[in-house]
Structures are given as C-alpha cells and as structure tokens.
Amino acid sequence: MLTTPDKRLALQAYDRLLELIQSGELKPGDVINERRMAEVLDMSRTPVRDALLMLEGEGLLIRYGRALQVKQMRIEDFMDTLQIRMLLEPATARMAAGNMAAEEIAALRADLEQVLASEVDGRADRSLVRGIDERLHGGIADAAGNPQLGQLIRTLRRQTQMFDLRAVPERLTDTCREHGDILDAIARGDGEAAAVEMSAHLQGVRDSIIKRLSKA
Structure with a gap:
C-alpha cells in the first residue's frame, strides 16, 4: 500500500x-x-x-x-461510454440541485462568460475550456454527494474527452451556453430542470459527433 x-x-x-x-x-x-x-x-x-x-x-x-x-478511442467506444454518461449525469445533476456552493457557481459562470467573449474573435483558450468542463462536471458530481458515482463519472469523462471540443470546435459556444443553463437550474434548486439541461447537453455532444462523422 x-x-x-x-x-x-x-x-x-x-x-x-x-x-x-x-x-x-x-x-x-x-x-x-x-x-x-x-x-x-x-x-x-x-x-x-x-x-x-x-x-x-x-x-x-x-x-x-x-x-x-x-488508448486509441474508436467511435464505437466513445458512443458506448457517452451512452453511460447520458444515463448517469442527468441523475447526478438532479441530485446536485441546490447543493452546489454559490461561490463555485459564480466562478464557473464568470469563466464561461470569458470564454464566450473571447470566442467572438476566435481567441478562446482551449485549456481554459477544458478546465471549466472538468470543474463543472466534477463539481456537479461532488455536489451530488456520492463519491463512488463521482469517481465513475470522472473516469467515463476522461475516456471520452479526446472526442470533445477538439474534435468538434463548433460546439464551443453551444457548450458554454448549455453549461450556463445547467448551472442556472442547479443554483435555483430545480432538480428536474438540471437533469433535462444535462441530458440536452450530452445529446448535443452526441449529435455533433454523428454530424461530423457523416461528413467524413
């Protein structure tokens, strides 16, 4: 040990x-x-x-x-892992509603606004985007109050990350706005809305990957 x-x-x-x-x-x-x-x-x-x-x-x-x-992530691996995330993360967002620190939510919102402002002229810092994504999804998992669930979600996210915004840069603006909608629902303690917004966000990621592959 x-x-x-x-x-x-x-x-x-x-x-x-x-x-x-x-x-x-x-x-x-x-x-x-x-x-x-x-x-x-x-x-x-x-x-x-x-x-x-x-x-x-x-x-x-x-x-x-x-x-x-x-690991070379095949698209089949990505889709399988994303499907599991689509089952787990909306429920996790529901559990986290009303339990995420206001200071953490405010910091994430400020960073999302910074990314959206810099994306207007194409200057968005991708490392900052990755950091926000990790903090937001990880913070929601922590706020849900189930450490094992949180660790599982982090592991699944790492397995899919190579396909995220680097593969579909056109998703950047939509992702920031979707993240904002998720935070809004969690901040007001609306578990059902948080689950719906998280589900829509992950579905958007899935649809963008499929659209990108169809053009390949």
Whole structure:
C-alpha cells in the first residue's frame, strides 16, 4: 500500500501524465516508456509507474505485452461510454440541485462568460475550456454527494474527452451556453430542470459527433 508521501508523488505524476494525454502531447497509439516519462516529469520511476497503473486502470492506457500504449478511442467506444454518461449525469445533476456552493457557481459562470467573449474573435483558450468542463462536471458530481458515482463519472469523462471540443470546435459556444443553463437550474434548486439541461447537453455532444462523422 502506498504511504502518504508516495501517494502524493504518484498523484502528481498522474495529473501531469493525464494533462499530456488530454492536451494531445501524448497521442492515441503512442507507446509509453516508463524511464522516458520519469525523465520528462523529472521524477523517480516509482511514482511514475504507480501513475501509469492508475491510468491503465481507468482505461486511458492499454497494455500490449509489457508495453503500455495510449488508448486509441474508436467511435464505437466513445458512443458506448457517452451512452453511460447520458444515463448517469442527468441523475447526478438532479441530485446536485441546490447543493452546489454559490461561490463555485459564480466562478464557473464568470469563466464561461470569458470564454464566450473571447470566442467572438476566435481567441478562446482551449485549456481554459477544458478546465471549466472538468470543474463543472466534477463539481456537479461532488455536489451530488456520492463519491463512488463521482469517481465513475470522472473516469467515463476522461475516456471520452479526446472526442470533445477538439474534435468538434463548433460546439464551443453551444457548450458554454448549455453549461450556463445547467448551472442556472442547479443554483435555483430545480432538480428536474438540471437533469433535462444535462441530458440536452450530452445529446448535443452526441449529435455533433454523428454530424461530423457523416461528413467524413
């Protein structure tokens, strides 16, 4: 079992490796070399090894023999995972209604407005968008008050993230507005509306992916 200092280092390595995957610096199909990653992160191999095992457990890395590879998400995988999210996240939003801190909601709204304003001239910061998305969906999961459900949703989201706004940049404005509608419902404690808005948001993501694929 990891001691507290070991666990802290492993989580730091995990966060940094996850960012490399989400940013596209580590691409689907890339083989992960433990020694090389330890050099890149300027860490010893032990926490990096533990972090790689966590990412493998979440399905972001796939093992082929002794090698680990960044998972190549097939569209069928994406649709299956999104279907599970469409079952879980509306119910989670319903549970979170009225339970999310007002300060957290206000901060998310301010960041959404910033993205919408910068998108007018095409200057939207994609890293900021990813951060908002993570904070919003993660915050809703936390506010629902079920840690196991929250962890499951985070894992499912990470598995689909490579198909999100980077694949469908035209979704940026709609996504910000949909996120705002979800926050509005949660802020006023309207669980049914929060569930409906979350469902509409995820359906919009699904429809945009299908539309993009139909043009491919």
